[in-house]
Amino acid sequence: MSALLTTFQTTLSDPGVRLALRLTAEVALYVLCLQAVAGVLLGYALSRPGWRGRSLLDIAITLPLVFPPMALGFVLLLLMGREDWLGRWWLAAAGEGFVFTKPAVVLASFIAGLPLVVKPVQAAMETLSARLAEVARTLGKREWEILLFVLLPNVRKALLAGLALGLGRSLGEVGITLMLGGNIVGRTNTLSLEIFNAVSGGDFDRAMVLTVLLGLVSALVFAAMRRAGNPA
Structure with missing residues (x-):
């Protein structure tokens, strides 16, 4: 038992691990905010049938669920590189390249989890009675007001579950x-990449400590979201 505690203390006192923890926390905060906004807007857009481009948007959002992560990362690398127009635009706007920076990590994490946020919101909005929106329109409400004050309160649980x-x-x-x-x-290097590095280097004790830590953080996030969706 003492050896296990020593391993935990040694790993968590490592400056590299602390940096990875801090980066992971920062990325998680950015991603949570971005996914909340994008999840609502994209879920609402996809719940409305019949407009041109809906199928393409649906495919693009669902792609991270079915496309190999390495292949998707390579495509994004090509799109955001200095030689591509997106990469050149970012370089001109930010003064530095996009690839291999913190914003790139945020984008990667955002894209990876986005389908799991959008799809529950889309399904929840599709099951709502169309009369809710129609009644709001007859009362003179604009579309953004319908989304925020009529539909969003009714899909709150689906949004929180998707965010978790x-x-x-x-x-x-x-x-x-x-x-x-x-x-x-x-x-x-996020916490997940630190686990990858530890396993690659044969340091399985370090990898185990970081895995337990990441598992605890994920469980706490899930519990917090679930509690928020089902207040006592």
Whole structure:
């Protein structure tokens, strides 16, 4: 037991692990906010049938669930590289390249978990009675007011459940992050990549400690979201 505690203390006191923990927390906060906004807007858009481009948007959002993470990360790497127009635009706007930076890690984590947020919201909005929106329109409410004050309160549980799943997926993301964000120690190595590095280096004790830590964080996030969706 004492040896186990010593391993935990040694691992958690490592400056590299602390940097990875801090980066993971920052990325999780950004991703949670982005996924909440995007989940509502995209779920609402996909719940409305009949508009041009809906199928393409649905495919694009669902792609991270069925496309290999490494392959998706490679595609994003090509799109956001300095030689592509998106990469050049970012370089001109931010003054530095996008690839192998913290924003790249945020984007990778955001994309990985986005389908798990959008799909529950879309399904919940599709099951709502169309009369809710129609009544609101007859009362003179605009579309953004209908979304925020009529539909959103009725899909709150679905949104929170999706955010819990999406954030959990984002915390465990490796493939896309490895390709797009790199694995730069002290800069873009998240907790999941630290586990990857530990296993690659044969340090299984370190990997076990970090795995337990990441599992606890994921469980706490899920419990908090569930409690928020089912207040006492």
